[in-house]
Amino acid sequence: MTDHRDRVFLARGLTKIYPMGEIQVQALRGVDLELFAGEFVVLLGPSGSGKSTLLNILGGLDSPSSGAMQYGGRDLSVYDDAELTRYRREHVGFVFQFYNLIPSLTARENVALVTEIARNPLPPEEALTLVGLADRLDHFPAQLSGGEQQRVAIARAVAKRPEVLLCDEPTGALDVQTGVLVLAVIDRVNRELGTTTVVITHNAAIAAMADRVIHLSNGLIARIDHNAQRQAPHEIVW
C-alpha cells in the first residue's frame, strides 16, 4: 500500500488568496494532503477548483497564503525566491498545458536548457528518445505538431531526473490520439524512472491511470479515490 512508502509531500491547511483584477479569488481554502514517492496522482476537478494553484504550490512556482507545505520534511512555504529556485532546479519537472517551449530553440536545445543546470541529467538526446522524438532533435517548436511539442516539454521535464513530475493539463490542447500518446510517455516515465507524478486534468477518464485520484472542488479536497488497478493509457477512451 502506498502509505508504507516514503512520504514526499505533506500539506497542512493550505490556503491561497490572490487578486484577479478587482476581485480577490480564494483558490484554496484549507487543503491537507500527502503524496508518496513513485506514485501517480491525478488531481481532478472543474475549472476554478484550485487544482492549478495546488500544483503551482507543490512545484514551488507559488507560495501559499497560509498553511504549511513540506517537501522531504522541509517547509517550502517559508522558502525565499532563491531557495525556491534551487528547489525547482533540483527536484521538479514541469509540463504545461501550452508546452511553454522557447520558440527560438530546437527540441534538443529546449531540453539542454534544463540539463545544463541540472546535477545528474539524462543527455537531451536520450530524454527525447524516451518520448519518441529521436528523429526530431533539431526541429524548432514551430516545426512540430502539438503532441510533439508536448512530448518535447515532457522530455525537458524529465531530463533532469526530477523526483517530482508536475503536469498541468498536459493533454488539454491535444486531440485524443495525441493525448493518449503523451499520457503513455508520462506513464512510462513514472514507471521506469519511479518519478512521483502529479497530473492535473478535468478529464475524468484519465483518472483511471492513477494510483490515487484527488477530487478538488471549490478550493477543498472533496474526496480521494484509490485505484486498485492502474489502467494503461491506450485503454483509456474519452
Added chain:
Amino acid sequence: MRALDRKLWRELWQMKGQAIAIALVIISGVAIHIMFGATLDALRQTRARYYQEYRFADVFASLKRAPESLQARIAAIPGIVEVETRVVAGVNLEVAGFTEPITGRLISIPDTREPRLNRLYLRQGRLTAADRNDEVIVSEAFAEAHRLEPGAKLRVVINGRRQALTIVGTALSPEYIHQMRPGSIFPDYRRYGVLWMGRRALGAAYGMEGAFNDVVMGLANAHAAPKVIDELDRLLTPYGGLGAHDREDQSSHRFLTEEFRQITLSATLFPTIFLGVAVFLLNVVVSRLIGMQRDQIGTLKAFGYGNGAVALHYLKLVLLIVLVGVAVGIGIGAWLGQLLAALYMDFFRFPFLDYRLTLPLVLGALLLNLGAAVAGTAFALRAAFALRPAEAMRPEPPARYRATVVERLGLQKWLSQPNRMILRHIERRPFKSLLTVLGIALGCGITMVGRFQEATINHMVDVHYKLSQREDLAVTFVEPTSWRAIGSLDSLPGVERVEVYRAVPVRLRFEQRSHRTTLKGVPSGGDLQRLLDADLRLLTLPADGVVLTDYLGQLLGVRPGDRLIVEVLEGGRPVREVTVAGLVKEYLGVAGYMDLAGLNRLLREGPAISGAYLAVDDRDRPELYRRLGEIPRIAGTAIREQEIRNFHQTMEQTMLFFTFIATLFAVIIAFGVIYNSTRIALTERSRELASLRVLGFTRGEISYILLGELGLLALLAIPLGFGIGRAICAVFVNGAQSELYRIPLIIHPSTYAFAATVVLISALLSGLLARRKLDRLDLIAVLKTRD
C-alpha cells in the same frame, strides 16, 4: 554554446531590425558626443601647445614712441622675464590685380635672431635677411587669399610713402591666430593682412630708428599681470602709452577664447541632448522589449533558472546591442571629429593639430549608455521578477478598459469601432502612451536644433547691416583728425553722404566690473549709423550720457541712470564719469555710444573724428577706392557688402558642418524612436490583431487600429516636440551670447516644418514596414501560442 546563449543569438537575429534601430540611436548619440568632445580636446590642446612652443606673450602694450633704452627699465619690472620691443605700423597695401583697398599691420622682427616672444611658424620660405630693407614675410592667410608665394612683390604705403617689398616667406603667429582689422568682427584675409619686416628696415621706413612703439612681455606667472600692467602704464604714459593689457584683452586671444566658448557650448550642449535622448530611448525600448518576454522569464524560472541567470541573459542581449552601438559610435565620432577638428584647424590656421581620443571621453560615452541600458533592463526585470513564475506564465488578466473621456462625453456615435479601440488603448496605458509621445517629441525637437541657426543668422544680418549699419564704406583714420577731413571726403568721386564718428579705446568700470571696449561718438540725426532699441525702433542719442549695447550693459551690470567710470586708453588717458542713458539692441559686437559733440566735450578735446561712414555711388567705386588708397591719413576702409559676406562665410565655415551632422543624427534618432515604437506595438498586439482578423476584420482595418494609434501619438508628439525643440534652441541661444555676437531666438516656420516632416515621414515609413508584417500575420500560429 549554451542553450541560453543560442536563444540570445537567435532572438537577436529575429529582432535585427529593431536592434539596428536601437543601435543607430546609440551610434548617433555617441558619435556626436565623441565628435565634439574630441574636437574640443584637440583645439584646447593644440592652442596650449602652440602658445607654449611659440612663446605667446603674456602682456602687451602700444605707445607712441619710446627710445630703445627704455627696454631695460621695462625688463626690471618685477615679474617680467622676457621683453621684446617692436615697431608696429598700420599700412595700406597694394596687390597687383586687386583694386579694392587693403590695409595691413606691419610688425618688426629682430634682425639677427628669432623673436623671444610671439615666434613665427614659417610655412614657406625664410625669415627676412638682416641686410635687406625690401623683404617681408606675410601671414599665410593673406598669402593664400591673394595666391602670393615667396618671390612675389607687393607695395606698401608706410607713413604716406609707397615702397615695393618682396615676399620671402609666409608664416603663422600665435599672436595673430585671428587676423582682424581693428573694429571688424570677422576676418577678411583679402582686405586685411599681417606682415613682418626686419626691425632695422621697418624702423627706417616708419621713422622709428632706435625707438619702439610696441612691446610684448613674458611673465614668470600670469597672475602677476595686473601689477605688471600698472607699473608698465606708469612707465609708458609719458611715451604716449595706450594702456597695457594681458592676454584677455589681446584681440586674437580674446576672439579665440570667445570662439572656444561657443564651441565648448556646442560641444557640451549637443552631445548632452543627443546622448540624453538616445539614453532615454534606450531605456524605454529595453524595458518594453523585456516586458514582452514575461512568459519566457516565467518558464525559465519554472525550470530552476535563478534571477541572476535570467538577468544576465537579458543583460547580454541588451549589452550586445549597446556595445556594438557604442563601438561604432566611437568610430564614427572619432572620424567626424577629425574632420571637424581639421576644419577648425584650417579656420584658426593652427600649424599643427593635437587630435586624439581621450579615455574619459570614451569611457563617458560607454558608461552613460551602459548605465541606461542596464537601468532599463533592471526596471523591466524587476517587474518580471516580482511575479511568481506561475503568474508570469499566466496570460495577463484582461486589461481594465473603460469608456474613454470622449465616449463619456457622449461623442461615441462619432467614433467608429476601430477609433474607439484606438482611444481606449491610449487611455488605458497613459504612461506608456506618454513615453511614446515623449520619445517622438524628443526626436522631433532635436531635429530643430541643427537647423534653426540659418534663419537666425539671416535675421542678425538684416538687423545689423540693413537697419543699423547702413553705410557702403567705412573709413578709419590713422589717428583722430579734425572736422576738416569731411570736406576732403565729400569731394571724392561717387560719395553721396558722409557721416563722421569718433572712436575712443576705453575701459568702462562699474562697481567691481570692467570691460575694455570702444566708445563711439556719432552725430545726432545720422542716417548711415543708427541705433535701435529693444524693439528695433530707431533710438535718438541724448545730448549727454552714454548708451551701451544691451549685452555690454549686462556684462557691466548697469541700468539706465547708473554712473559709469570711463578710463580713456589714449592721449592723456583721462578718467571721466558718465551717466548710462540707455541700452541699444545690437547682435554683433559691443560698444558704448555718445553724441559726438558730447563725447568731444567729455574728452575735453576739439571736434576730432576717428573715421567716417560713406554712402557711395556704385559706378564710382573703383575710382573712389584708388583715391582713398592715396590718402595717407586713412588707415583702413571697410566695405559693408564685404563685411556681410565675411560674416556669412565665417558662420558657414564653422557652423555648417556640425549643423549638418547634428541634423543628420537627429533625423536618425527620430526615425529610430518611431520605428521602435511601431515594432514594439506590433509585437505587443499581434495576438489581439490576429484575433480581430479571425473575427473578420480586414488587413486594412487592423493596420488602421495599430498604425492609427501610432499616427495619433505622433501627431500629439509634434507640438510637444516643437516646444522641446524651442526650449533646446533657447538654451543654446542663451549660452551662445558673447561679445562677438548674440544669436536671437528666432525659429523660422521652415524649421518647424522640417521637424514635423521628419516625424511624419518616419512614421509613414515605419507604418509601411509594420504593414508588411501585419499582412504576413500567421493567424493560426498567433492564436496557438499563448504569449
